[in-house]
Amino acid sequence: MAEFDVAEFDVVGIGNALVDVIAHADEGFIARESLVKGSMTLIETERAVSLYRSLGSAVEMSGGSAANTMCGVASFGGRAAYIGKVCDDELGQVFGHDLRAVGITFRPGAPEADTPTGRCIIVVTPDAERTMNTYLGISSLLCPPDIDTATVAAGKVLYMEGYLYDRPEAKEAFRAAARIAHAHGREVSLTLSDSFCVDRHRDDFRGLVADEVDILFGNEDELTSLYEVDDFEAAVAAVRRDCALAVITRGASGSVIVTGDGVITVPAEPVDRVLDTTGAGDLFASGFLFGYTNGMSLPECGRLGSVAAAEVISHVGARPLIELHKLA
């Protein structure tokens, strides 16, 4: 059981601030648009425009991986803050509103002229799988001055999103945030986000995990990619050497919590009908972190992760529709 000093926030998240543009489409659309199903692809303005043009009728909802996680923490009744860059445009206003509406303290960073709020075009196929195409916009421009020291210092756990770890300034911001957290006796967590992030920055990620990260989140594919092993057991052994605590999701097979003492297996919660897998990993992390920062046992933290993931995959959209503290 983790013990923490008194803190204003349970969790402080840092990530790409994005508004999701969600539409349903069939497999034919995935093929025609040459999308890689289930993956996240970064796209530029021109491609964002052309893809949106060929997309069906859509719904706009605030998203962003770490922001979704903070919404989950808040939905459990936890106290959360979020650092992520938006523009003062309509989508930026929507993003800020939707965080504040659930009680999250939002630090939008310094404005940058002419760079719009980022958006993620999510195509949901009939099998409930989501394929993401992200136009990062201003979100990727996060840099050290955007990291509000007082906010990071006030959170029991810092939670950073691998997706954001790309531009040199963002990498610096990660290191700066981790230093602030540790200097104030806080813990640092990271989600690997996506295999493509791991592929692109494997050495940096390994360094980060070994040097700065107290709690690592990821799924099976991301972890095996991080350590370049084929076998899940080998990846678990590797992460045990690097990290005090690792929480690895395995889809319908549940998750495992890896500590120095051993491996705890957590079953997935049953779901009547999976409608949209967007946000499953984000919400799993929210349940785990809420439990962890509120002194619960690791199996209980894992159970809350499963509860939150089950809620979010049972409907369209990456944030909970039912207050998670009622399900806990």
Add this chain to the structure above:
Amino acid sequence: MAEFDVAEFDVVGIGNALVDVIAHADEGFIARESLVKGSMTLIETERAVSLYRSLGSAVEMSGGSAANTMCGVASFGGRAAYIGKVCDDELGQVFGHDLRAVGITFRPGAPEADTPTGRCIIVVTPDAERTMNTYLGISSLLCPPDIDTATVAAGKVLYMEGYLYDRPEAKEAFRAAARIAHAHGREVSLTLSDSFCVDRHRDDFRGLVADEVDILFGNEDELTSLYEVDDFEAAVAAVRRDCALAVITRGASGSVIVTGDGVITVPAEPVDRVLDTTGAGDLFASGFLFGYTNGMSLPECGRLGSVAAAEVISHVGARPLIELHKLA
């Protein structure tokens, strides 16, 4: 059975082009914000800002009454066009995209500097009732030059939304559109939209119904308000004198189709669970108009209306999620 000349469109809609901002809230929120449950209230910028601030996390979806109806027509496989004013801002782009994405021809009118796209803040209470607060923005500035003659002339039926009938220029635009339609041998339909519209413009509406309207849509409250009678039968008798065809919805009791020959009763389609009544009337009109413009009998037109209304109240949002031609 209606017979029409060959036409490019089955239905051409004119209305307030709005993006819906949909959030769930409890009865306490309705009371605290002094909202009138189930009604539509027009709000100004300041109130829109303050209401949005106190609102929970929301979802943005294209809306607008007549635009929802055109989406229903398209979802049945019909050919629809829509005239409504948006700004070239992010919400205006979303609105246009979502119409074009379902195959609707969109005429956004001439731009007006500095007037943003309109939005409708919809609060859905646990009883599935919607309370609407509309900031009209540019949508209400529709005026005669925005009425594209070729588009109106190319539609078998013109469908106009009472909500828009407010500013003198918009009223002129209604009359102009009706004249164009009739000059090209088309039929003119109107929805009364809301009792408050009827209250505000009763004499004008009665004149419009008596002089210009071939098919009137409305619900029970709107019709009794139009004729200032307490009794539904008396309202039906009055509308029979004014109008060749009237289609009146009565919620869970279904609807009635009033013609010179008599009154046809149409049952509502059963719904497992009503989640959000937004768009019920809009979608009823879409089913009716699709049937009507494709030569179906009046009872069949009514049945399609009930099918479309049942689909849209079974989920959150005012546009169909399932292709209506599959349910028809």
